[in-house]
Amino acid sequence: xxxxxxxxxxxxxxxxxxxxxxxxxxxxxxxxxxxxxxxxxxxxxxxxxxxxxxxxxxxxxxxxxxxxxxxxxxxxxxxxxxxxxxxxxxxxxxxxxxxxxxxxxxxxxxxxxxxxxxxxxxxxxxxxxxxxxxxxxxxxxxxxxxxxxxxxxxxxxxxxxxxxxxxxxxxxxxxxxxxxxxxxxxxxxxxxxxxxxxxxxxxxxxxxxxxxxxxxxxxxxxxxxxxxxxxxxxxxxxxxxxxxxxxxxxxxxxxxxxxxxxxxxxxxxxxxxxxx
Numbered sequence: 001x002x003x004x005x006x007x008x009x010x011x012x013x014x015x016x017x018x019x020x021x022x023x024x025x026x027x028x029x030x031x032x033x034x035x036x037x038x039x040x041x042x043x044x045x046x047x048x049x050x051x052x053x054x055x056x057x058x059x060x061x062x063x064x065x066x067x068x069x070x071x072x073x074x075x076x077x078x079x080x081x082x083x084x085x086x087x088x089x090x091x092x093x094x095x096x097x098x099x100x101x102x103x104x105x106x107x108x109x110x111x112x113x114x115x116x117x118x119x120x121x122x123x124x125x126x127x128x129x130x131x132x133x134x135x136x137x138x139x140x141x142x143x144x145x146x147x148x149x150x151x152x153x154x155x156x157x158x159x160x161x162x163x164x165x166x167x168x169x170x171x172x173x174x175x176x177x178x179x180x181x182x183x184x185x186x187x188x189x190x191x192x193x194x195x196x197x198x199x200x201x202x203x204x205x206x207x208x209x210x211x212x213x214x215x216x217x218x219x220x221x222x223x224x225x226x227x228x229x230x231x232x233x234x235x236x237x238x239x240x241x242x243x244x245x246x247x248x249x250x251x252x253x254x255x256x257x258x259x260x261x262x263x264x265x266x267x268x269x270x271x272x273x274x275x276x
Contacts, residue, residue: 002264003229003236003238003264004059004236004237005238005257005261006032006034006036006194006237006239007027007239007240007241007253008035008036008038008062008239008240009036009037009038010038010062011242011249012249014249024050024051025053027054027253028054028056030250031257031261032056032257033055034056034057034058035051035057036061036062037058037061037062037093039062040061040090040093044090044093047093048092057094058094059094059095059097059237060095060098060136060168060194061090061097061099062099062138063080063089063098063100064080064081065083065120066120066121067103067104067120070102070103070104072102083124087127087131090131090133091133095133096133096134097133097166097168097194098124098133099137100121100124100137103117105142108143108154109153111156114148114153114156115160117137117157118157118161121161125162134164134166135164135166136165136193136194137166137167138168138170139154139168141173141176141206142177142207144173144174144177145177145178161191166191166192166193166194168194168195168196169185169188169196169228170195171196172196172215175202175224176207181224181228182224182231185228189232191234192232192234193236193237194237194238195229195232196240197218197225197229197238197239198215198218198240199216199217199218199219199221199223199225199256200216200221200222201214201216202221202223211244212243213245214244214246215242215243215244215245217252217256218240218255218260219256226263238260240253240257
């Protein structure tokens with residue numbers, strides 16, 4: 001069975017802020033029935049009304065679980081909502097997985113730092129289970145560039161996590177960090193239940209320190225998206241996202257949706273043929 005196609009709402013947040021209902025309607029017209037919630041604590045009721053009105057549900061969502069004070073790339077610091085507030089809002093939306101989207105770069109340079117991240121995620125997994133949910137972690141490039149005992153820091157994290165904690169692998173940022181996607185996905189495939197489907201040219205200097213604006217619709221860049229998706233046996237959600245895009249954002253999202261829909265149907269057909 002092919003994973004569900006989703007969209008990280010950060011991608012279109014600038015359009016949703018002035019017209020949530022209109023933006024969600026446009027996503028439904030493209031074909032989405034699943035999205036990944038963004039900044040949902042404090043506005044879960046509002047989001048749910050818009051989702052319900054257009055036949056959309058949020059199954060995954062991004063919220064901070066590890067750090068209370070989050071150092072952002074622009075140098076500012078934000079304070080995260082409490083776990084209690086986060087899981088209450090997630091329950092109202094009907095989320096299945098709450099995914100921490102960012103832990104500052106300093107924690108990924110030593111084993112002790114990675115151990116702290118793992119401990120917090122494992123603790124959050126216990127809390128989430130009380131609500132019938134799972135937790136996960138979403139990477140950028142800075143969790144994969146540092147090496148600890150010869151391994152990317154994110155790989156060390158995976159080895160320390162409770163089996164209930166999942167990974168959402170951002171295929172673009174992993175590629176930017178120099179990761180060979182297919183073997184990495186194959187090695188961690190049982191834990192990777194979601195991926196961010198994001199594309200663009202791969203070149204030196206891609207980093208969250210300076211968000212690129214040359215990302216492309218899926219299938220039009222250098223990221224080995226189709227191969228990585230096909231290599232992930234436990235994949236539940238394929239989540240489209242743009243960090244920066246020079247074109248009309250809904251057009252880019254629709255192009256990605258069409259490519260991903262065709263790719264996933266092909267992957268599913270090939271898998272079914274082999275199993276038959």
